[in-house]
């Protein structure tokens with residue numbers, strides 16, 4: 227891989243230069259208070275930021291948060307992240323209240339050597355995620371104007387063909403940051419010939435994002451265990467009622483076809499914790515996966531499923547896990563995620579956990595991070611990397 231690195235940029239000297247850093251500061255927020263519930267992704271980018279500030283660069287950080295629809299939306303503001311980043315860096319982070327407007331321009335212009343600015347959410351601008359090349363290019367031009375060089379340290383977003391990931395590097399001297407390099411180095415261990423049995427566990431809520439990955443991974447894996455919000459579209463494809471559980475109706479047919487072609491590798495829940503409502507205190511009980519009552523919502527995998535998945539993980543030599551098994555943010559629905567996480571933590575396999583929420587779950591459940599081989603900051607990104615796809619953010623650095 228012919229990618230220039232942060233060390234190459236530092237060797238050229240960055241003192242007094244403006245360095246635009248694309249980070250993935252898409253951290254989970256508490257729905258009520260808006261507080262950051264896990265700062266792992268902020269911590270993960272500190273080595274790159276500290277190296278740059280230490281070398282006297284004017285550091286301009288940009289990131290997305292959540293999925294706002296191309297316009298400002300206060301619930302997705304990066305302001306709280308600026309505060310936390312400042313605490314962790316031990317220095318003030320200057321926050322721009324827009325991404326490429328007047329506030330961003332004046333904030334960047336006022337930066338002294340060794341100081342850090344954070345721009346407001348990239349996705350408050352249509353150009354960031356647009357499929358239209360011209361619209362993306364116009365936004366990329368505006369962003370690129372804030373840097374003399376570009377560092378990509380947003381591993382969690384390298385699978386997105388977005389302006390800040392794919393188009394800005396074409397406009398500036400560009401390098402990979404410390405996090406991106408480390409992630410690629412570790413994950414490449416899973417792309418060649420992973421030690422077998424190789425078991426992948428998938429959950430979470432980004433169903434359609436991950437179905438294409440399942441298709442690609444099926445020939446490579448020995449077992450694929452599907453829980454979390456992912457499983458209901460598959461259960462529906464098997465002809466079962468899923469009540470008001472998370473469902474992507476238009477993907478049912480794809481799931482049916484995947485199940486047919488899976489040679490029995492796909493394992494689905496046999497029981498589910500079904501609740502009256504999507505709420506922490508909702509009444510709930512365990513029901514068979516083929517008998518979810520019509521008004522109930524499946525919020526976790528049941529104990530029999532945890533035992534079955536644990537048995538399938540026994541003896542594995544390589545394990546990749548992405549996506550919580552249930553709505554672990556609510557303690558009543560965290561048992562499945564805990565059961566699977568504890569099983570993986572105890573395994574002697576080479577274990578990789580990927581994804582912002584999966585990593586957050588490991589920490590929220592108080593598990594020892596060092597009992598996993600690697601905790602990746604990217605869920606979709608690591609899955610697509612494992613698929614062997616050329617990721618837009620990595621390809622852009624290679625050019």
Ligand SMILES: Nc1ncnc2c1ncn2[C@@H]1O[C@H](COP(=O)(O)OP(=O)(O)O)[C@@H](O)[C@H]1O
Nearest residue numbers: 430431432454455525552553581582583584605
């Ligand atoms: N049964 C379920 N119904 C709805 N949401 C779920 C369910 N199980 C898990 N989730 C949610 O999935 C989210 C994480 O999904 P995702 O973003 O795909 O994971 P990651 O960030 O690890 O890649 C969590 O917020 C969790 O509450």
Ligand SMILES: O=C(OP(=O)(O)O)[C@H](O)COP(=O)(O)O
Nearest residue numbers: 250252382383581582604605606
């Ligand atoms: O949280 C992320 O991905 P992940 O949930 O797959 O780990 C990244 O920040 C990418 O976000 P996106 O899936 O909204 O593009």
